Every structure is written in structure tokens, then in C-alpha cells.
Amino acid sequence: MSTTSKTLTxxxxxxxxxxxxxxxxxIAYETYGALNADRSNAILLCxxxxxxxxxxxxxxxxxxPGWWERMVGPGKPxxxxxxxxxxxxxxxxxxxxxxxxxxxxxxQPYAMRFPVITIxxxxxxxxxxxxxxxxxxxxxxxxxxxxxxxxxxxxxxxxERAERVLVIASTSRHSAQNIGFHELGRQAxxxxxxxxxxxxxxxxAPDSGLAVARMAAHITYLSEEALTxxxxxxxxxxxxxxxxxxxDFQVESYLxxxxxxxxxxxDANSYLYITxxxxxxxxxxxxxxxxxxxFAGTQARFCLVSFDSDWLYPTAESRHVVHALNAAxxxxxxxxxxxPHGHDSFLLDVPALDRVIRGFLR
Amino acid sequence: MSIxxxxxxxxxxVTPGSRVLDIGCGDGALMIxxxxxxxxxxxxxxxxxxxxxxxxxxxxxxxGDADRDLADYPDKGFDYAILSQTLQTAARPDRMLDxxxxxxxxxxxxxxxxxxxxxxxxxxxxxxxxxTRAIPVSWYATQNIHHVTVKDFRDxxxxxxxxxxxxxxxxxxxxxxxxxxxxxxxxxxFELSR
Numbered sequence: 350m351s352t353t354s355k356t357l358t359x360x361x362x363x364x365x366x367x368x369x370x371x372x373x374x375x376i377a378y379e380t381y382g383a384l385n386a387d388r389s390n391a392i393l394l395c396x397x398x399x400x401x402x403x404x405x406x407x408x409x410x411x412x413x414p415g416w417w418e419r420m421v422g423p424g425k426p427x428x429x430x431x432x433x434x435x436x437x438x439x440x441x442x443x444x445x446x447x448x449x450x451x452x453x454x455x456x457q458p459y460a461m462r463f464p465v466i467t468i469x470x471x472x473x474x475x476x477x478x479x480x481x482x483x484x485x486x487x488x489x490x491x492x493x494x495x496x497x498x499x500x501x502x503x504x505x506x507x508x509e510r511a512e513r514v515l516v517i518a519s520t521s522r523h524s525a526q527n528i529g530f531h532e533l534g535r536q537a538x539x540x541x542x543x544x545x546x547x548x549x550x551x552x553x554a555p556d557s558g559l560a561v562a563r564m565a566a567h568i569t570y571l572s573e574e575a576l577t578x579x580x581x582x583x584x585x586x587x588x589x590x591x592x593x594x595x596x597d598f599q600v601e602s603y604l605x606x607x608x609x610x611x612x613x614x615x616d617a618n619s620y621l622y623i624t625x626x627x628x629x630x631x632x633x634x635x636x637x638x639x640x641x642x643x644f645a646g647t648q649a650r651f652c653l654v655s656f657d658s659d660w661l662y663p664t665a666e667s668r669h670v671v672h673a674l675n676a677a678x679x680x681x682x683x684x685x686x687x688x689p690h691g692h693d694s695f696l697l698d699v700p701a702l703d704r705v706i707r708g709f710l711r
Numbered sequence: 712m713s714i715x716x717x718x719x720x721x722x723x724x725v726t727p728g729s730r731v732l733d734i735g736c737g738d739g740a741l742m743i744x745x746x747x748x749x750x751x752x753x754x755x756x757x758x759x760x761x762x763x764x765x766x767x768x769x770x771x772x773x774x775g776d777a778d779r780d781l782a783d784y785p786d787k788g789f790d791y792a793i794l795s796q797t798l799q800t801a802a803r804p805d806r807m808l809d810x811x812x813x814x815x816x817x818x819x820x821x822x823x824x825x826x827x828x829x830x831x832x833x834x835x836x837x838x839x840x841x842x843t844r845a846i847p848v849s850w851y852a853t854q855n856i857h858h859v860t861v862k863d864f865r866d867x868x869x870x871x872x873x874x875x876x877x878x879x880x881x882x883x884x885x886x887x888x889x890x891x892x893x894x895x896x897x898x899x900x901f902e903l904s905r
Contacts (some may be wrong), residue, residue, distance in 0.1 A: 650771060652766060668775070671773055671775075672780075672783040675773070675780075675783045675784050675785075676783055676784070676785060678785060678788050680751070680753065680771045681753075681771060681773060682762075682765075682766045682770070682771045682772050682773060683762075683772075683773040683774050683775070684759060684762040684763055684766055684772075684774045685759060685774055686759070686763070687759065701763050704763060704766075704767040705763055705766045705767055707767065708766050708767030708768055708769050709766055709767075709769065711769055
């Protein structure tokens with residue numbers, strides 16, 4: 350699959366929800382498929398917390414296939430023979446868009462001087478990218494998990510921008526449990542002495558803390574059923590328990606591997622900033638406390654998908670959005686799909702999801 | 712595609728270009744027929760597989776329980792609210808009728824008529840809950856928890872202050888007149904307003 354890896358500098362400073370603005374914002378993005386002559390076939394694809402722009406091309410660090418290779422490509426549900434797919438890296442991230450590891454005006458990394466950003470700030474930056482690319486109206490905005498939050502935020506704040514809004518395994522607000530798990534991850538990073546108040550770019554990174562954060566988060570992306578199915582109480586390369594604290598169990602070994610692998614490709618400060626943005630997300634709060642107000646008068650068609658085994662953003666959260674869209678008179682589809690993999694189901698082999706996405710985007 | 716006669720009647724009598732809510736839309740056959748008449752059609756369906764089939768055909772369908780979820784829809788948000796072969800499955804058909812006429816300016820309701828002679832005969836001579844062409848599932852497995860007759864429905868409409876605008880009756884695929892419909896019709900379709 351051919352890709353074009355590009356970086357665009359926004360022509361103006363980016364105003365931020367927290368006050369002030371971010372100067373010299375760079376957006377790294379990938380595109381797939383050709384833009385048609387009247388610029389009407391663009392799909393904005395928004396990635397999740399630790400995702401990136403490499404949706405259907407190999408990751409430059411890990412070399413692994415794109416994170417939604419099964420969904421995006423020629424003839425696939427998000428068909429790049431028909432659509433021009435744009436996947437930007439969110440601001441605050443570490444894969445090319447401006448984030449805490451980027452240079453500030455003094456030539457040093459921002460580190461914790463980077464402003465706290467919101468989901469809406471990320472989407473505002475996406476809007477700047479689309480403006481620069483000359484794309485006024487999107488055929489669709491699509492996202493799972495945090496990507497779904499961006500899709501909802503775009504629909505609520507820039508209602509003219511997208512004709513279709515596809516939100517998978519997501520929510521209109523972070524729950525106490527969601528915030529709790531994120532706080533656990535942040536505290537794990539900050540408790541690592543190498544974090545050094547975020548100032549570690551010239552020395553060793555807080556990999557231990559970030560790995561623990563990832564291990565905890567990874568559990569929330571799966572289901573008990575999936576973990577039991579995959580690992581049960583199986584031991585890792587040994588016949589018996591060692592009566593020590595090595596990774597005796599396969600699940601321990603797996604999580605340690607996931608944790609350390611993550612530190613190879615992700616910046617700890619970015620993890621702090623992006624989880625914070627998600628915690629601050631509450632679409633109703635932004636619109637006078639009533640979620641239906643966020644979608645008043647919208648002409649876009651919506652589709653929400655949840656998974657029955659997802660306890661991180663459970664079906665009730667999608668229903669909550671659907672109820673608000675119904676109250677606003679919006680055209681909305683919603684389906685709860687059955688899949689065993691928990692929150693991560695949206696990334697995995699769920700043929701019903703392929704059919705829903707293909708049908709909704711057509 | 713040929714569609715069920717009650718759906719064909721409804722599709723034939725909805726004004727083109729209307730806003731329509733199809734409650735219990737099943738696999739979306741009526742919605743597709745209405746889409747071809749340039750209607751803005753939304754559906755509610757409880758069965759996930761049906762919803763998936765609808766959405767994959769580009770229809771706007773929400774998986775949900777009409778008994779509970781209709782409350783989220785604004786007053787008179789639709790020109791028509793349609794309840795086909797679903798009234799008899801509602802927890803409270805009387806409240807469902809109220810909700811139909813709240814969300815829609817007009818409503819279409821279709822249902823299997825329990826007073827059809829074949830149903831009566833099955834009960835009278837067989838002494839068992841009828842399993843007929845119109846009511847094909849055994850009493851213990853059927854979703855039809857509130858069987859209703861043409862006369863019952865007319866009474867309910869009156870009680871609810873709903874005006875019966877038009878009515879249609881069928882034996883199988885065959886349309887019937889109004890005379891003796893309570894005994895002769897397997898299915899009935901009513902158009903209501905309030």
C-alpha cells in the first residue's frame with residue numbers, strides 16, 4: 350500500500366480551551382487513496398490514545414502493520430479505492446505532531462511546559478489541517494475510543510464539517526472509573542524517579558513507570574473472558590510455581606511484554622497529556638450541561654457501535670449519546686455488537702463491524 | 712423485492728418525502744420501500760442481527776427497546792410513526808399507542824387479528840392456544856404477549872382519543888372488505904391520528 354507521510358505547520362497559532370494558544374503547531378498525517386476532483390470523498394480518521402497516523406502503513410519504529418490495516422485499504426470497509434482517508438497524529442502526541450517532546454521557542458523540549466490540551470483542541474488542530482488541505486466538507490469522520498471522542502467533538506463543534514459521524518466503542522464523557530484508571534497510569538509515570546518532573550529528554554526516560562501505566566491500561570482494553578481464554582492460569586515456560594516474583598503466569602509475562610514494548614514507541618509525557626485530555630472530555634458540559642444541545646440542528650448522519658464485552662466504554666455510554674441524538678432529531682444508527690475481546694474489539698476481527706462500517710459509509 | 716402485504720399498504724399510503732419512524736423495523740424492508748419514496752426514515756429494532764443488516768444497507772436504525780426508548784424522541788418529531796406486527800409484543804400496548812401518537816402526527820399500526828375464524832376454531836375445537844399461519848409460534852415461545860382483535864383495537868383507539876383515518880384487512884395476501892373483518896381478517900392495518 351502506498352502512503353504519503355507528511356507534516357504540515359498550521360499557518361496560525363492554535364487557540365486552546367485552557368486559555369492561551371499554541372504557537373507553531375505541526376501536524377503529522379498520513380493519507381490513503383486519492384482525493385477526487387470536487388474534494389468530496391475525504392474521510393477524517395481519528396486515532397485512539399496511543400494510536401498514531403500509521404493506520405494502514407507500517408509503524409516506523411516497530412515495523413508492525415498499521416493499527417487498522419484490516420479496515421482501511423483498497424476494497425476494505427473504509428475503501429481507499431473510493432475514499433481519501435486522512436489520519437492525523439493528535440497534538441500532544443509524540444509521532445510527529447506538536448507535543449511535550451517537541452521543541453519550544455527556546456529550542457528545548459516543552460516537557461511539562463506544554464499546555465494541558467483537550468479533545469476539542471485536538472479537533473481544532475485537525476480542522477486547521479483540513480483547511481490547509483482545502484477540504485471543506487468530509488464524507489465522514491470516523492474514530493474508535495478516543496478517536497470516537499474526536500468524531501463527536503467535531504460533530505458538536507463544527508457541525509457543517511462532516512456529513513457522516515461514525516463513533517465506535519466510545520463515550521461522550523469520561524466516567525469516574527475511566528478517570529481513575531488514567532490517574533493510576535499517570536501516577537505510575539510520575540512515581541518513576543527518572544520522570545524528573547517531566548524533564549528527562551536528555552537522559553533516561555521513565556520507562557518503568559510508563560510500562561506499569563500501559564500494563565494497567567491494557568487490562569482495561571480486554572475482557573475477563575478474553576484474558577481467561579488466552580491465558581487462564583497457565584504458567585510461563587515452567588512446570589511449577591517458583592515461589593518468587595518472576596513472571597510465573599503467562600498473563601504476567603504478556604503484560605510485562607506489552608508494557609516494555611510500549612515504552613519503545615511512546616513518550617511518557619505525551620501519555621500524561623493525552624490521558625488528561627480524555628479525562629477532561631465531557632461534551633454535555635461544553636454545551637450547557639445538556640448533551641442534546643451539543644447536536645441541536647445537526648444535519649449529519651451518525652452511527653454508534655458498542656461491544657457487549659467492553660467495560661471501559663460500555664454500551665450504556667453509547668446509548669446515552671444515541672438518546673441525545675434522538676432528542677435532537679438527528680439521523681442516528683446504533684448497534685451493540687457481540688465480540689469477546691472487550692474494548693479492543695474495535696481493532697480486532699469482528700466481521701459484523703466491517704459490514705456496519707461499509708454500509709454506513711457507502 | 713416483494714414485501715409483506717401490511718407493509719405494502721403502509722408504504723403505499725405514506726406521503727412521499729415524509730419523516731417516518733419505523734418501530735420494530737426488523738430487517739428494514741419497509742424502510743427501504745419508504746426510502747425509495749424519498750422519506751427520511753429512522754428505525755428502532757431490538758434484535759442486534761437485524762440492526763446490523765439494516766445499518767449495513769445504509770439505514771438509520773437504533774438498537775433498542777421501543778417500550779423504553781420511545782420516550783427519548785421529541786413530540787411530533789415525525790410525520791408518521793409505524794408499528795408493524797409489534798403492538799402485540801409491547802409490555803403495555805396502550806402506552807405504546809400513546810407514544811406513537813406523541814412522536815408522530817399520524818400512526819400506522821398493523822397486527823395479527825386474534826379473532827380470525829381460524830384462531831377461534833383452533834381454540835374452540837382444539838382447546839389449545841392456536842398456532843396458525845398468522846400466529847405461527849407456540850404460546851410458550853411467542854413474543855406476542857398481548858394478543859388483540861380488530862374490535863379490541865378499535866376500542867383501544869376510541870379510549871385513547873385516536874381517530875381511525877383508514878383501515879385495511881387481509882387474509883394472507885388477499886385484501887378484504889370491512890364487513891365481518893373481526894372474524895375474517897388475519898391481519899389488520901390502521902392509520903390513526905389524534
